[in-house]
Amino acid sequence: MNFSPKRKTSNITMLIAAFVIVSLILWNTNSFFKKFKEEERLKMEIWATAQLELIQSSIDQELGNLTLKVLGNNTSTPMILMNEEGSYKTHNISEDKVTDSIYIRKKIEQFKSENEPIQIIQEDELLETLYYGNSEVLNKLKYYPLALLLIIFLFGAVIFFFFRTNRASEQNKLWAGMAKETAHQIGTPLTSLLGWNELLKSEDINPEVTQEIAKDIDRLQTITERFSKIGSIPELREHDIVAETKKAYEYLKQRSSKLVHFSFSSNMEEAYVLMNPPLYNWSIENLVKNGIDAMKGKGNIAIQIEKKGQNIHILVSDTGHGIPKSDFQNIFNPGVTSKQRGWGLGLSLVKRIVEEYHKGKIKVFSSSKEGTIMQISLRAIEK
Template identity: 70%
Template sequence: MNFSPKKKTPNILLLIASFAIVSLILWNTNSFFKKFKEEERYKMQIWATAQSEFLSLPVEADPGNLHIKIFQNNTSTPMILVNKDSSIKINNMPGALSSDTAYINRKIRKFKSENNPIFIEYKGENLATLYYGNSEVLNKLKYYPIALLLIIFLFGTVIYFLFKTNKTSEQNKLWAGMAKETAHQIGTPLSSLLGWNELLKSENINPEITKEIEKDITRLETITNRFSKIGSLPILAEHDLVEETKNAYHYLKSRSSKLINFSFQTHVDHVPVLLNKALYNWTIENLVKNGIDAMRGKGNISIEIFPSGSSVKVLITDTGSGISKNNFQTIFNPGVTTKKRGWGLGLSLVKRIVEEYHNGKIKVLSSSEKGTIMQISLKVKK
């Protein structure tokens, strides 16, 4: 089987091209902002020149249509004109009063930080000083690069999670492929074992021996069946949850250490649920074995079944060392394990079997130094 991951070169090129386009837009916007700011200053210099000529005219002189046109044309740039006699004239500042000295001084400081003031002179005499701020359009354009940077950040975050998801998907395909290949490889010696067992039966060997061999062969067939179902949609059929849980319970009890005390309790006799028997038994087995490992081979394991509205809950309780509350969610992630030699696949498979295949829920109900309770919730078939 070919497990080689797909080449990521097109994705990387797409990422580089995307960042290049966004960076170009950012640079172009910054250039446009500077050009627009220069044009706005040029417009204010024209206004200041017109004001200089206007202030130099005799009182009885006609200012002319050109001067009036220039003064009326500025409807967007906020400005404060301070004459040499300290009188103040404001424009394009709705609600502002020239008599409000504190407000005018704050605005002058703000305008000076945005643009250098323009001194209106005539024949070497300073007639007035023009303070002006950025227009509303320029202010919006000023913050546009910041918005673009946020877009770049969000875009990069999306790309990162896209690559991460793609990598996880490839890993899942790899594990699924390995599982199917393992099932395929087990099938050949398993067929041979069946033949050898039949041969042993004909040799007048103690029937108990061949019977036990048959149990182990059946067990291997179950394991092969489980692995072959990984990565494909399993077939669900109506089964009694109580009976299937009991079967898994008795099998695990008979093959576990005598130092483990098993107990089984059910508050309902029969619960019809859509199940895949092989995968459900695998789930119970994984949870019980995790509990046994947490107890280091000695302690109590209990399985309890009780109805809850339209669903049924299965509790697997152990008396192990417990799980940190911070790990209640992460222990179901692939590769996460608290065991020194664990692969971190057991609980990940359990979560997938319960939630993706059976539309149920699994969680750590509670955990402490005295033990852990794992809860499986499945819908009852009506």
């Protein structure tokens, strides 16, 4: 897909703007987080001072009430207050964990990693050490940038897939319109050819000539019908897939080079599936022609039909150069081709006919330097 320089510049500008906006949001969030953490530190230092005042002023009842009020205001920050003897008190920690010494030690290590402990000292004597962790609000704020990035990513992904789907839909409508217009344009000269062929039949001409012309005219009518069906929902009816495949096989065999050797086999006389014959035959022809191109016009083409369970498998094999395993899925994408001349629409069209219209499956069954086998699978109708 080619983009104009103007569009490239626009895309780069949008990417830079998005990067700048995200960077500013993250920087602002980080600054707010640091500021909030400093406020919590200050609150803990005030609480430690109140704890010291409580120790010093046990006689002064009025000061004690004020101190207790300060101490009681903290209801969110988890804390562990430990003295020199190893005795401890907890605040805002689950009561069922208070007596678990192992849990308390782990919590102290966690708090030390989150915040520097505050020592409560009186006259150069260490009385207690306050270990405190991040409050619930601060923990939530810590993960806010990740949540914000996830939201931005999801929003961007929704926009991307919306425009991608919209663009694909427009391209499909364009191709369908072109196909229908092609079918319409072919119709006029095709009608003229029918008239000229009838005129030739009245002349003294070898009947085999007019018969072959009639076959090619029928072929053109089939091609016109195929193109007219693109973009429309085809009508599916019960048909013998063995007979329809053999019909496509015979046509291709007669009109291919003598250097290409064809073979056809089936493990059943007939098998019925829901299909649209013109579109199905088009798929077989595309697979065979791809195989002939891969063999550079010389080699073996084999078509095999077999039934396994409730599915009918149609295997089209060639003796070409093979397909790399990494490209097994890519070859069905529009525009992917190994030919110097070609639009890479053949296999993409086959996939659409088989999977979207006939509700079947198509895949690369196997491929190596000795050749490739393509497999179409359709649901059988039990008689």
